[in-house]
Amino acid sequence: MDTRSAILEHAERAARQKGHNGFSFGHIARDVGIRKASMFHHFPTKPDLLVAVFARYSQRFYGWFDGMDQSKANGATRLAAYLAETRATIEDGESICLSIALCVDRDALNEQLIDDVKEFQARNMIWLTEAFARGQVDGSVSGISDPESEAMACLAQVDGAIVMSRLHKDTSYFDRALAQLRLRLS
Amino acid sequence: MDTRSAILEHAERAARQKGHNGFSFGHIARDVGIRKASMFHHFPTKPDLLVAVFARYSQRFYGWFDGMDQSKANGATRLAAYLAETRATIEDGESICLSIALCVDRDALNEQLIDDVKEFQARNMIWLTEAFARGQVDGSVSGISDPESEAMACLAQVDGAIVMSRLHKDTSYFDRALAQLRLRLS
């Protein structure tokens, strides 16, 4: 792996485990195995690094959305896959979603990064709304009144479930927080 | 107000706006209007300060729980009051719940503080479970199968809603994320 990618990889891990203010160029350099000064060749400032890390992170999700959109899966299958994907990214409660970490340290971010996180959340909302709408039409998800309200509630529930799992370093909290929603997927 | 209380007040605000790693003794000293060195007379270390801040924060909630428990309010009224109380504490999306901020910066906390946050979450769960159970019995909350699952989902949903509000600095995100739950309260 090239150095730039190694930096991005370790920086994402660090941000998701310790938050934006919880790691430094020095830490990442040590992880990657280079000197601190060499970091600045790849990323001139910490904001630059963060923007690149989040772009890479969000692109993975956007790619996943696109892949799913091309499948013929029904609403319930899509939502179940979303929950499984989200659960997988937090490992054993060691990490959280990068966008949550950045929300908490919001005051330290530059405007571009805040906009990027907002867009990430908006695209999650759009995808979830579409999945709930599909589940309403095809009958695979029970008890839906308004797909957009469902999407908003679901996104919040997932984010909160991730935070709870992080506190206990235990993914079963994620499962219990989402148990009710899962029961509605046939 | 005495100096110690002023320090606790400003430190809580800072932790909830910038996260555990986002503020220093220097910042708080400036806010309070004393010199940095004077901070250490009141709180020898940053972990000591954080434990005291969280104790004060959680006690306010525990007191609120006790007050509510002595009322004759039905399940729905209790849950609506919980949502209103939570919403009020985040102001205009400028702050988040202290326990969320600490969860994200979990790696920087000492063991006592982690245990304190766990207890806080457990007590929220107990109170919410009781409120949902009440709502199930008195019929004031619709569609309850298992009160404990409901409590877990609700707590996650509230936490996620707070994070979303923080990103946009807009409490309407909180309202929209909780709209469905509110509709179930009669």
Add this chain to the structure above:
DNA sequence: GTCTATAATTAGATAGAC
């Protein structure tokens, strides 16, 4: 209880050699 002064460490960089 608050202050000045200071120390050790770290963070975010920059300059310039290789």
Add this chain to the structure above:
DNA sequence: GTCTATCTAATTATAGAC
């Protein structure tokens, strides 16, 4: 692209005077 060396500012403290 990576390194050593260096810089400035901030952070978490400690010592000791008032």
